[in-house]
Amino acid sequence: MSLPEEDLTCPVCCDIFTDPVLLSCSHSFCRSCLKRCWDTGLRECPVCRKRTSKSSPLSNLALKNVCETVLQTRRQSSVEEKMNCNIHGEKLKLFCLVDKQPICVVCQSSKLHKTHDCSPLEEAVLDCKDQLALSLKTLQDELNCLKIIHRNTADMFSHIKNQALKTQRLIKSQFEQLHQVLYHEESVRLAALKKEEEEKIARMKDTFKELAAEVLSLSETIAVIHQELKEDEMVLLKNFKATQDRYVKIMDLWIMDHLFLVLIVIYSEWRICYDPRSKSTPLDSDIMSGVLIDVTKHLLNLKYRIWEKMLDHVDYTPVTLDPNTAHPCLILSDDLTSLHYSTEPSCCPDNPERFHMSAEVEF
Incomplete structure (x- = not known):
């Protein structure tokens, strides 16, 4: 005696019962469906709302057996339907090698498959399994290859990051060396300029002091002469020799110290007399000669001279090794000019340019 399908359906999930339980009100539910309902708070029947005191309802074994029988019957019917031809309802016994699908004997006689080669299903299953196994091996090999790639x-990504960091550090190091050379040359030349400035200023201070002393002495002599001119004639005559001797002594000292200036003044006065175009008064060339900063000495071809100095600190190598082609056992120096062999291979990526068969490197 078979029960109608609605009697085998859970009121909650509306599907065939799975592990059905029976409540005191005679209603049955899937155990999982009832648990979800009771987890909301109230322990009552989802159909009649009758309260129940049992926390673990009893299994409905009779209903469970019936449901399992129905499900098994369904599965068998589904398998049988799959084994029958959808068009003719006959059992599938052949496999069309052209269309690659199972057919019945009626399909083989039909116009659709009449000219096609067919084989029994048992042979077709073996052939298809072999082909699928071959395809599976090919796909598995390709998958393994892709995993290696x-x-x-990933290793190359990490190596690129390390390469960039190391190269950046080496670039900064080399530029730091060049900066140190420039800073040193700058400090040397600024020190030379400062020294010349101090020497020229000290010279001008000494000259200024000497001139101030001479101006003071001449001013005192002039004041004495002015005073003598104001005295009585007899006093003037009595003091004349001493005043004249003082004047001659001062002039002798001044002329000895500025002989070249006196000659320049005489020559200039002669030019003024005979050359109306010459109206300038000469400076004291002995005092003022070479007092200015020798700007030319400090700035003459400065960049070129610094560049020549920097050549002493720069090494040129005609051969540079390529680290991307070096064998894993070859360790290159930071400046890429030398190498040594190591028994422990380095962790370098397997890029196409790298030597692997022999310990070589390109340059």
Whole structure:
């Protein structure tokens, strides 16, 4: 005796019962469906709302057995339907090698498959399994290859980051060396300029003091002469020799110290007399000669001279090794000019340019 399908359906999930339980009100539910309802708070029947005191309702074994029988019957019917031809309802016994699908004997005689080669299902299953196994092996090999490429790509990504950091550090180091050379040359030349400035200023201070002393002495002599001119004639005559001797002594000292200036003044006065165009008064060339900063000495071809000095600190190597092609056992120096062999290979990526068969490197 078979029960109608609605009697085998859970009121909550509306599907065939799975592990059905029976409540005191005679209603049955899937155990999981009832648990979800009771988890909301109230322990009552989802259909009649009758309260129940049992926390773990009893299994409905009779209903469970009936439901399992129905489900098994459904599965068998589904399998049988799959084994029958959808068009003719006959059992599938052949496999069309052209269309790659199972057919019945009626399909083989039909116009659709009449000219096609067919084989029994048992043979077709073996052939298809072999082909699928071959395809599976090919796909598995391709997957393994892709995994290796993926791993190498990850290693290369990390290596590129390390390469960039190391190269950046070396670039900064070399520029720091050049900066040190420039800073040193700058400090040397500024010190030379400062020294010349101090020497020229000290010279001008000494000259200024000497001139001030001479001006003071001449001013005193002039004041004495002015005073003598104001005295009585007899006093003037009595003091004349001493005043004249003082004047001659001062002039002798001044002329000895400025003989070249006196000659320049005489020559200039002669030019003024005979050359109306010459109206300038000469400076004291002995005092003023070479007092200015020798700007030319400090700035003459400064950049070129610094560049020549920097050549002493720069090394040129005609051969530079390529680290991207070096064998893993070859360790290159930071400046890429030398190498040494190591028994422990380095962790370098397997890029196409790298030597692997022999310990070589390109340059």
